Amino acid sequence: MNTDIDDLHLQAPALIESAIRRLRPNGILMIALPLRSHWEILLITVRAWWERWTGGHFQFWSRRRLSALLESRGFMNLESIKIRTSSRRRQIMILVAKKTG
Numbered sequence: 118m119n120t121d122i123d124d125l126h127l128q129a130p131a132l133i134e135s136a137i138r139r140l141r142p143n144g145i146l147m148i149a150l151p152l153r154s155h156w157e158i159l160l161i162t163v164r165a166w167w168e169r170w171t172g173g174h175f176q177f178w179s180r181r182r183l184s185a186l187l188e189s190r191g192f193m194n195l196e197s198i199k200i201r202t203s204s205r206r207r208q209i210m211i212l213v214a215k216k217t218g
Contacts, residue, residue, distance in 0.1 A: 129178055133190045140216045146192065150178065152199065152208035180210050187214045 136146045184194050192214040200209050 129183060129186055133186060133192075136192075137190060137216070142216060142218055144216045145195075146187075146212075146214045146216065148183065148212045148214075150180065150183065150210045150212065152210055180212065183212060184214075187212070191217050193217050 132148075136144075140146060180197055184197070187194060195213045195215055197213070198211045200211065201207070202209060
């Protein structure tokens with residue numbers, strides 16, 4: 118199972134539950150997360166505050182938070198890799214995890 122996700126709209130728990138149902142034991146899950154600049158993170162934080170204030174739903178997923186969620190749901194984190202996109206304007210973090218049991 119391979120998926121590209123945007124942390125502004127990510128429903129990580131639902132994604133992980135879907136992977137649990139679809140992957141066999143020892144199956145590999147790869148998730149690509151966009152890495153944000155300082156200014157993008159500031160903008161995202163302000164947007165998150167606004168959405169919470171107005172009743173919207175918002176979650177920001179870092180490598181650490183997503184890794185902890187994966188581990189809590191029975192995945193073993195194998196690797197995290199930073200890469201630059203072909204335009205060199207963006208960086209992406211790829212998380213690779215294996216379903217245990």
